[in-house]
Amino acid sequence: MVAFALIPFILAGVSPLSSLAAPLEGLTTTTSLKGAPIFPPLNFGLLCQLPILKDICAREASTSTQVTTPLGVAKGVSDTAGANRFAVKYASATRWAASTVATKWELPNGASDASVLPLACPQPLADPSAYAEDCLSMILYVPTTLKASSGVPTLVWIHGGSFITGSATDPGLSGSKLAIATNSIVAVIQYRLGALGLMAPNGATNLAVKDTINAINFLGKVVPSFGGQASKITLAGQSSGAGMIRALLATPSASSLFQSAILQSDPVNYGFLNVSTQVTLQSTFNGLIGCAATNKACQTSLSVDAIIDAQVTLGNEANTTDPSTGVAEPIRPVRDGTLITTPLDLTAPFPSVNKPILLSNVKNEAAPTIYGMFQSAITSDLFAPVCDVSLGADRTAIVQASPFYNLNVPDTRVPLDTLGTDYMWRCPTWSLARSWVGHGGAGKAFVGVYVTGATYPANNGIAFCLEAGSVCHQDDIYIVFGTTPNPTAAQAALTKEMQARYKAFLTTGSPNAAGLSVWSPATTTTVHAHQLGGTPSPSGEVSVGACDPSFWGAAVDYDYQVYGI
Structure with missing residues (x-):
């Protein structure tokens, strides 16, 4: 979906809207020339x-x-x-x-x-x-x-x-x-x-x-x-920092360098690039800079501005050149078979693992894109065309017919936010967790969802992200680092909890610490996604919803499955 796939660009201040086949009615942006926002x-x-x-x-x-x-x-x-x-x-x-x-x-x-x-x-x-x-x-x-x-x-x-x-x-x-x-x-x-x-x-x-x-x-x-x-x-x-960690987890030569990993809001849906896609992008980029692969003198003489301009052009055109790139992270690690040797996803046999990992998402990962693009409420007739841009007609039809995304609401941005969060972040993360714990004795995975956050500066211009109860992409950063300006009691409490859990995880490989509710590790069937912040649910966990393994990853493929990357 365009709305979901665009979020990393919006957060980075880069707009890939020129790569879309046609603008959608009701779509608004604040972009200007060369992909730069008017107010980055x-x-x-x-x-x-x-x-x-x-x-x-x-x-x-x-x-x-x-x-x-x-x-x-x-x-x-x-x-x-x-x-x-x-x-x-x-x-x-x-x-x-x-x-x-x-x-x-x-x-x-x-x-x-x-x-x-x-x-x-x-x-x-x-x-x-x-x-x-x-x-x-x-x-x-x-x-x-x-x-x-x-x-x-x-x-x-x-x-x-x-x-x-x-x-x-x-x-x-x-x-x-x-x-x-x-x-x-x-x-x-x-x-x-x-x-x-x-x-x-x-x-x-x-x-x-x-x-x-x-x-x-x-x-x-x-x-x-x-x-x-x-x-x-x-x-x-x-985000992509977590994606980098996933690349390191898929790199056997790096395995001995670290004992455990924490991945927050990793857009797992994209997967790594494959070699053929990288070659295509590389050829396009070399043409943009006007330097042959072997012409080191030409490459050295390029200004940084020229390289960045070519990079922005490549990013805007990548999805048209090769749809497997997506529109938000076309330049990303590649499974080259020498350094990164496994996709770490559902497309290939999963390797044996032995490290504990902690995987988390925020409640409204896709909200900055959805509410940033659509400035006011939209009707349900826009749901299918927005979905179709990224999911295609077949996946859109399955999603629209499912019970997971309620269109009988006054504002269709609500189900679009839920769908984007599920598609790009939450559900592929849960699929990774199930695979991880199924392939290693010490390879435990703990899954969590932030329902309390602290507004990150990139989200200050998005009204929805400023509303009580909203937790947008990046709104977990201040919480973890304890750097929230003027924190509320709820934010301060969650920071204290998460830092205690991280302390335990760094030491023992488990986020469970004295005085805190039990955070159960994932299994191959149930991820036990722990609720982080907010009023605790009876089980202390968030609902599975569409992240049931029979839906996303099975009835509806992730992008990495569609494109075989």
Whole structure:
């Protein structure tokens, strides 16, 4: 469905509407030329990289501190939330070449001031002074109580942004409160985005995935110096960040680098790209930049602006070129058979697994798209045409005839939101959980749904997301990090609960902790989706609805099944 598939673009500030065959009546957008919104959501992390604001942002930290590591002396600062903060360059890479792990401790972007935050990786709609190709950096948040012998876990956060936007300085990603609450080291990492990370002209695949592997390798070397234990690394991320983690779970060579994983709002429906689709996209991209696969001099001479312009064009045209790309994340990891070796879905035999995973969604994943596109209530006659754009006639007919999406309501945006959430996020996530627990003794999966959230800045312009009871895509980030501005009692309570559950999960592989309701692990038939926040249901779980295994994934195929990816 166009409405559901567009959400990562809207959140990233990129519009793929030009890829649609025809506009739908009642559809409204705020896009202008070159796919840029007239009023793009502010990325406060990127704003802090502007020269005029760097000093102001840096004042959030004071009191220098340092730690001796095997790679040299790590210089950091004590921030206002009570933890020590260290920014560091974890790897280096020339354009479209594989990155190499850093062999010495070095501040990002040649900085001499340890309080300065790293520049983001190049991305659309960002001020060029806020990013740099030399962007393989991370920020470590370390409780001041830790000693070298503490042996605490490390949580590695991978940001979202549809693989084309985002950074370690995105809103709400200050990890101090999370580190203190979980008694862990929190590392927020960056990786090459878009074409620079996933569309190398010479055909090299998954450079961004390899960047994250190098980030984990770097952490394994240094966290013992800060009080961490290299064998206790848990990956966590939201949206495409969760998709990156799924790619790492499908990478056998990365398996020994981390012990468990937390995936928040992963758009599992898309799956990984297959090799033939990647080749098609790569050929198109090479034509757009005017450089042959072997012409390294041409590739090196390109400006970053030219690369980003070609990337945006590729994203807008990808779905027409190859429908398996979808319209929201056409540039994404590819199952190349060497690094990523399994689709981790229903299309192929599932591999044996042994890691515990925690999978969560929010109640209204699709709401930013539905309510962002349709500014006022719409009637039921628009349900089928909206569905047909992404689902096609056959799947639309099955969905429309099912009892799961009630069209007898005054506003059809309500069932469209439910359907989009089920189709893109919730139901494919539950299918993944069932497969996961069916193929490994230690491979437990815990599934949850947020019914309480905190409005993320990208959702501030969407009236529905500001209504009481709405929990839109990204509204779980502030809750987990404990960075909600002026939290309500309900938000504060859920933050306390989730941080206690994450602390338990980092330590034991289970989110169950003393004083909290029991969170049952999924089985091959029942996922036991735990309700996170709100007034507890009698069972403490959310209803299955259309995520019954006989419906989505069986009666109605996911995109990865339709396109065989």
